[in-house]
Amino acid sequence: MKRRRRCQEWSGFAVDIQCARLARHDGSHGASPSSDYGRHWAWSDADLDAITVLPGTVWFHETPAPGPRSRAFRVCEWVARALTGAGFWYLSGPLCAAVYFGLATLLSVRRPHFVDVGRFTAGVFLVSRRNFPPIFAFGFTRYGPQADALRSGLQIVFGPVSLMVCALLPRNEWADFQSRNAERAAKRKAAE
Known part of the structure; x- marks a missing residue:
């Protein structure tokens, strides 16, 4: 499945919204607040503050995200991390293994976690x-x-x-x- 790229331009008016057209599109930028909204906001690169409301929906349909990972996949992932960490421990020492585990855990974050x-x-x-x-x-x-x-x-x-x-x-x-x-x-x- 080919990944479609979204235009990276953002509006400059009170409603901060990203353009929902494809990248490198011709004409003005446009976006709707939802996929079933009957109108869209349009603006141009020349004047980001000049906004017009036009009929029709402009909504970017992203490629579907992969589903949740299975338990077997997560177990295999942790076993691979443990083996890699053991290899770092054996070859370089415990500090290298601790840094590896910290970075691997950090980069696997999918949602915010805070402790007050x-x-x-x-x-x-x-x-x-x-x-x-x-x-x-x-x-x-x-x-x-x-x-x-x-x-x-x-x-x-x-x-x-x-x-x-x-x-x-x-x-x-x-x-x-x-x-x-x-x-x-x-x-x-x-x-x-």
Whole structure:
């Protein structure tokens, strides 16, 4: 089955939507909010903010994703990883095997996983397809999208996967947040 490529242009207006036409198409870009919506938004490269609503649906039909992997496939995958890790351990040592297991587990992530510990959170998630991920990147997370927002933690991007450790709120706002949560819990308990 031939994989169809989608146009990578995004609109510049209030509704941030990706063009749903095929790559290298002629004419304006267009996209509908769903596959059964009777209209679509159209915009051109010359003026991304000039939007027109036209009749008809423009929806990109992706090639179907493969179904869930069978238990036998997953067991074989883990056996192959264990044998490869044992080989690294035998040839190079335990540190090499640990790095291999860490990277293999990291790259097998399919959905976000986060753990909250008090004011901090740590997790792993997939990088958006809109942003082409680098092979390796190291940076800081921020409390907001503004360029002058305070730093909240660290982020490491490895291929399509991102590891992040950051604070949920700044230290001065965390005390207020905890007191508001305690008041809500007391009100709920009193109402019961």
